[in-house]
Amino acid sequence: MTESFSFDGTVVTFRSGQTIGAALLASGTRSWRTTRRKGRLRGLFCGIGVCFDCLLTVDGVPDQRACLVEARDGMQVRTQQGVGRAGLAI
Amino acid sequence: MRCNIAQVPASLVPDRPTRAPDVVVVGAGIVGAACAFAAARAGLSVVVVDRGAIAGGTSGAGEGNLLVSDKLPGPELDLALLSARLWRDDLAPRLGPRLEYDAKGGLVVAATSEAAAALCETIAAQRAAGVAVTHVAAADLPTLEPHLAPDLAGGARYPADAQVQPIAATALLLREARTLGTRVLTGTRVTGLLRAGDRVTGVRTPSGDLPAGAVVNAAGPWSGEVAALAGLDLPVCPRRGFVLVTAPLPRMVRHKVYTAAYVGDVASDEAALQSSAVVEETPAGTLLIGASRERVGFDRASAVPVLRRLAAQAVGLFPVLAAVPVLRTYLGFRPCSPDHLPLLGPDPRAPGLLHATAHEGAGIGLAPATGALVAQVLTGEKPALDLHPFRPERFAA
Numbered sequence: 001m002t003e004s005f006s007f008d009g010t011v012v013t014f015r016s017g018q019t020i021g022a023a024l025l026a027s028g029t030r031s032w033r034t035t036r037r038k039g040r041l042r043g044l045f046c047g048i049g050v051c052f053d054c055l056l057t058v059d060g061v062p063d064q065r066a067c068l069v070e071a072r073d074g075m076q077v078r079t080q081q082g083v084g085r086a087g088l089a090i
Numbered sequence: 091m092r093c094n095i096a097q098v099p100a101s102l103v104p105d106r107p108t109r110a111p112d113v114v115v116v117g118a119g120i121v122g123a124a125c126a127f128a129a130a131r132a133g134l135s136v137v138v139v140d141r142g143a144i145a146g147g148t149s150g151a152g153e154g155n156l157l158v159s160d161k162l163p164g165p166e167l168d169l170a171l172l173s174a175r176l177w178r179d180d181l182a183p184r185l186g187p188r189l190e191y192d193a194k195g196g197l198v199v200a201a202t203s204e205a206a207a208a209l210c211e212t213i214a215a216q217r218a219a220g221v222a223v224t225h226v227a228a229a230d231l232p233t234l235e236p237h238l239a240p241d242l243a244g245g246a247r248y249p250a251d252a253q254v255q256p257i258a259a260t261a262l263l264l265r266e267a268r269t270l271g272t273r274v275l276t277g278t279r280v281t282g283l284l285r286a287g288d289r290v291t292g293v294r295t296p297s298g299d300l301p302a303g304a305v306v307n308a309a310g311p312w313s314g315e316v317a318a319l320a321g322l323d324l325p326v327c328p329r330r331g332f333v334l335v336t337a338p339l340p341r342m343v344r345h346k347v348y349t350a351a352y353v354g355d356v357a358s359d360e361a362a363l364q365s366s367a368v369v370e371e372t373p374a375g376t377l378l379i380g381a382s383r384e385r386v387g388f389d390r391a392s393a394v395p396v397l398r399r400l401a402a403q404a405v406g407l408f409p410v411l412a413a414v415p416v417l418r419t420y421l422g423f424r425p426c427s428p429d430h431l432p433l434l435g436p437d438p439r440a441p442g443l444l445h446a447t448a449h450e451g452a453g454i455g456l457a458p459a460t461g462a463l464v465a466q467v468l469t470g471e472k473p474a475l476d477l478h479p480f481r482p483e484r485f486a487a
Contacts (some may be wrong), residue, residue, distance in 0.1 A: 036375060061413075063337040063414070083339055083340045083375065084337065085340065088237070088339060088410060089340035090237070090341060090344070
């Protein structure tokens with residue numbers, strides 16, 4: 001059985017044990033976040049949980065590191081534009 | 091490793107003697123940088139030496155607080171008020187936008203009615219000493235900081251509190267000093283002091299002797315080691331602190347916000363862990379969360395219980411932070427004296443040696459006035475503040 005998660009509405013399949021970042025990279029997606037000020041593209045950089053460049057929103061929770069979060073069947077993964085918690089702005 | 095002759099400071103090359111500088115500053119942290127800049131501006135020739143990098147010690151491990159709010163009337167508040175003016179009117183315009191100077195103001199909040207009553211007394215005393223401060227009723231706190239916990243008892247607003255990026259501040263001050271002829275020797279350890287009788291006449295480094303008219307000990311928590319090179323006992327000990335850095339957030343905390351308990355922590359003589367939430371935003375979007383205080387020597391081992399406690403206290407202040415991840419943490423060592431006052435001024439036990447140290451967690455804030463006072467001593471001017479409370483020999487038996 002092929003497992004998959006939703007990435008901004010498209011279906012991304014993965015092998016068991018893969019992180020979201022690895023699955024996205026394998027599917028040909030290299031970036032999934034834009035920077036806060038200049039809207040530049042970001043994806044995996046360090047790949048080991050240190051740099052916080054590969055942030056995305058997983059099941060509604062922003063600022064998740066794609067390189068650390070293991071992919072699960074049926075996950076709702078979304079790109080993160082700018083800050084992940086824009087709603088907190090005052 | 092290839093040795094590049096161009097990197098060897100000219101004065102250390104034996105066949106190229108230059109005139110000995112007026113002053114050698116030991117320490118390229120914020121205090122050393124401010125001393126060097128002030129001395130250079132007063133027309134003195136200056137060399138700064140540091141065994142590490144610029145802002146590589148305490149200055150690079152804090153938050154960049156410029157606070158008058160956490161100080162009770164007395165000599166340290168006088169130093170803070172003078173420094174706040176110098177940051178605002180002199181250094182911020184001169185050092186430019188990379189300083190990240192932000193006159194955001196401080197907001198001290200009281201969690202209980204007892205703390206609020208104590209805060210009112212503090213406010214009255216500070217106001218009498220010239221601090222601009224307004225009382226904030228509990229009902230008005232959400233207007234100032236919408237994300238604050240709803241159950242706080244009151245607060246106080248201090249418009250003079252500000253913030254800088256401390257590493258940039260140190261580097262920019264040294265750059266200004268350099269344009270005035272100051273030389274900065276990083277990676278240069280001071281291994282001894284040159285003496286002529288009791289007098290200190292320069293420093294010894296592995297690359298050679300550096301004679302100077304005077305030596306300023308601005309080595310922060312390591313300044314006791316420098317003083318020991320002169321056979322002097324300078325009781326400066328490290329007080330460890332951690333800072334948590336959150337994920338970048340939109341603008342959501344306007345002031346430097348902390349609990350009234352922080353003032354008590356700062357003044358305490360307790361060796362065991364103390365902590366109270368201090369929260370501030372940075373231009374990068376991250377929030378910095380402090381502040382813990384412990385006397386554990388120079389132990390750099392991370393301490394998860396301390397980090398956990400800081401996080402919990404910050405969430406107590408701003409409940410929305412419960413869902414925000416922490417990107418990283420760092421730690422540093424505040425240089426602490428037995429009476430929590432800086433050791434500042436000439437040391438009569440060793441003429442030619444001055445100390446500018448033990449600013450504890452307030453070195454960034456207190457640096458400009460410290461530099462100005464050191465320069466005034468070096469040039470024989472009357473110091474702008476009475477140095478007696480700061481005299482470095484006050485603990486000598």
